[in-house]
Amino acid sequence: MQLYNTLARSKQEFVPIVPGKVGIYCCGPTVYNFAHIGNLRTYIFEDILRRTLRFSGLEVRHVMNITDVGHLESDADEGEDKMEKGARREGLSVWDLARKYEAAWLADMTALNIERPEVICRATEHVAEMIALTERLVERGFAYAAPGAVYFDTSRFGSYAELARLDLSGMQAGAGGRVGVVGEKRHPNDFVLWFLDRPKHLMQWDSPWGRGYPGWHVECSAMSMKYLGETFDIHCGGIDHIPVHHTNEIAQSEAATGKPFVRYWLHGEFLIIGKQDADDDDAYTKMSKSSDNFITVSVVKERGFDPLSYRFLCLMAHYRSELKFTWENLESAQQGLRRVYAQRSGPDPLENDSAYEDARGEVARALYDDLNTPNAVGLLSRYGSDRLWQEFDAVLGLGIAQRRLEREEPLPEEITQLIAARNEARKAKEWAKSDALRDEIISKGYEVGDGPQGTTVKPRIL
RNA sequence: GGAGCCGUACCCAAGUGGUUAAGGGAGAGGUCUGCAAAACCUCUAUUCAGCGGUUCGAUCCCGCUCGGCUCCUCCA
Incomplete structure (x- = not known):
């Protein structure tokens, strides 16, 4: 099997570390709000990956995390924590908020026929592993403690940003906030492993450096290595994770173990959606939680679509291509899927x-x-x-x-009676009456057809 | 400012240095039907944003232009 490896920027033959088995880690949701269908597109892609690997005969161990510790708006801090913001918005504790949206996310996965990963792990239940990883980095000289946080020292890790092929010097010259705020950090790209001295933060744990909470990137390194080993086969996520999150995961994991972290990195492209202020019909943008183009599975259902129609829409585009979402496209996918479901008459074209x-x-x-x-x-x-x-x-x-x-499935009594009544009307050529009965049957969710072999009625699917 | 992606019919979307440029939806015609619906059959890009270049030959390789998108900041 050929897979496009972001590390190589090319397709490579997939060879598992252990013959016959494959370990996959995928970055999961941050549970402070509903997942939108753009987020879900990535989980659909990962589901296709795991199913294809299994179809090829491999035994799959798939691990996905639940980020239920808040992220600050940025490592530079100042910003507001998303979990806490969500909790305040809904009048829930941060813990209840996380459980609520974790359950909602699982329901979305089910609705989209996305198989449950073998391991789903919560960040809050792996703080000890994160602390252990951070300690290991400090011991090896890859991390340093400052009053506000323990940071990863990117200057000590030679191949930092290799995955993203970032031009760090170019970034220094840029105007981006990431490199603008150095503060107590030694280097602009250094990132937080453990936050300290944030008394207002609601989730806190004791650590060798004091009370605080983990930085974001460390959870994925700690949990993936716990469940899959220090070197594993495949790591997936959205394309947006390449420059920061996955870059940092590689740095902290490899610095801690001295081993290669992941062999194949796969990234899913964005779902894009027409811009609201449409002075240009060809202008599209990614879906995001902060803007008004936020479409969830519930919205899809409310509009009369089956979630699997959305899954089918996703399958009709390649995972590494942007997919343009419109309601019209979803409609065409649903129509296409309806025909896949419909029973075909006649012999199978591939009898031989x-x-x-x-x-x-x-x-x-x-x-x-x-x-x-x-x-x-x-x-x-x-x-x-x-x-x-x-x-x-x-x-x-x-x-x-x-x-x-x-x-x-057998038709309910109510429907068979309507069919009988309609057949009588038809026999008497009372067309108005028979058509009214047909409309009634259709309105109850059935397809009605009159053919040479008589009338057939089946439940309408989709 | 730096890095990168994309532009295929009305819509979505595969694909290939050279025989007919997949497929789905929509649309048109037909079979069937009392009429429909569903199903089935047929049709629908001499052309792959534009302009140059490389080549015997380019939609596919290179360059430029135009248009769209993403990342460098939390983000699928």
Whole structure:
């Protein structure tokens, strides 16, 4: 299988460290608000990754974190903590807030048919591991304590920013806030491992340096290495994590262990959405929690869409491409999915076993080519084989078999009576009456069709 | 200021240095139907933002221009 590795900026053949097994770590949600569908796009991509790896015969161990310790607005501090801001907004404790949105996030994952990772770990339950990692860094001379925090010393880590290929000197010249505030830090890019002296912060723990709380990046290093080992196969996340979060994860992990941290880094692109102030129809922007283009799974449902239609929309674009979201596009995805679910009449076009194997190989190759789901879906559509769709649904996760079953369920008594009444009216050529009855059946969620073999009524799916 | 990405039909979106530029949606026509719906069949880019260059040949490689996006700051 070929996967695009951000470290190499190219596709590479995936070779697991332990034959037959693969360890994956994915950056999970910060639970201070609902996830929007842009966030969820990344989890869908990661789900496709894990399912494809498993389809290829590997045993998958997938770890995802829940960030339930607040992040400050920036390492430079001053800003307001998101968790605390959310808690105040909703009149909940920070702990209750985190649990509330963790549950909401899990529900979204379920609605989108995203498989549960083997390990879901909360940052607040791994503070000891984070402290241990920080101690290790201090011992090895990669971290230093100042009055306000323990910092990672980026100057001591030679390959810092290799992943992002950042031009640190260029950044110094820039006007960005990140390099503007040095304060007690020794170098502009140094980042916090452990915050100290923040009496107002609601979540605090004791540490060798005093009471405080962990910096953001350290949780992913501590938890991924705990569950997957000091060197593991794949680390995923959104493309925005490359320059800071993942760069810092690599630095602190490798500095602590002296070993390579991760072999393959995979990053998902953004979902983009038309700008609100649309003087230009071609202007798109990423979805974000702070602006008004915030669309959640609930909003998708309220608009009459099945969450799986959104999943299907995501599959129709490659994970490393920006995907333009509009309600019209979601509608077209839902219509397409409806036809995938609909029972096809006639024989399977791939009756012949060798033809089936050829087609199967072609679809599998598309998926093994850096998870090319749009290509795979295109091939499945072209072949039009139920059997093939159902086999690859193990990867696509559209729940095809279940929907098919729902369509075959026996009709309720109420509906069969309406059908009988309509058939009588039709026999008597009372068209107005029969059409009214048909409308009634349709309004109850069924499709009605009259063919040479008589009338067929099935539940409408989607 | 620095780094990088993208621009394929009405919409979304794969793809390739050279035989017919996937697929989905929408649209058009047809089969079926009392009429519909669904399903099925057929059709819909001589062309891949524009202009140059490399090449026997470029949508795919290079350069420039235009347009859009992201990162450098919490962010999927």
